[in-house]
Amino acid sequence: PTFANALWNKGGWIQNRANTLALWCMFAQVFPMFQDTSRFATIPILYSDGFMDAAARPAAADPTMQGVVALLALAANVICLAVIIKRSKQQKKNPYKNEIFTDQKDFQIAMERAEV
Structure with missing residues (x-):
């Protein structure tokens, strides 16, 4: 995709x-x-027996790094949500009822293609 x-x-x-x-x-x-x-x-080797057992396979994956990646993903989602909220407030639009990225080039190209 x-x-x-x-x-x-x-x-x-x-x-x-x-x-x-x-x-x-x-x-x-x-x-x-x-x-x-x-x-x-x-299924990664860490979960091959059905559950994560860091004691049995300490080198299979670092749970600390898994936590760091999870927190980075959460932060990225919060940032995206903040951008959407900021743009919707600037444009005084409800993001559930109106498009808020209509001024973006990709949006306009997609709408032109949809009309064809």
């Missing part, structure tokens, strides 16, 4: 992401052992 959004389907990232997730979920339901026990397993 990121490549499609960047190259040919601007403004359609969420739809592309939904499609890729749906395909993965269907595949995982049909072939569950592929993601659990094959050499292509998607």
Whole structure:
């Protein structure tokens, strides 16, 4: 979805992401052992026995770094929410009822493409 959004389907990232997730979920339901026990397993070794046991595998992952990444992700989400709130207050618009990024170039291009 990121490549499609960047190259040919601007403004359609969420739809592309939904499609890729749906395909993965269907595949995982049909072939569950592929993601659990094959050499292509998607479960990290830290969780391979069903729960995280740092004492059994201390070098598998650093829980401190996992916490740092989680806090960075939370901070990024708070910053995005703050930008949306700030823009909505500047424009005196309700972000639930009105678009607040209508002045952005990508928004205008997507709306032009939608009219065609």
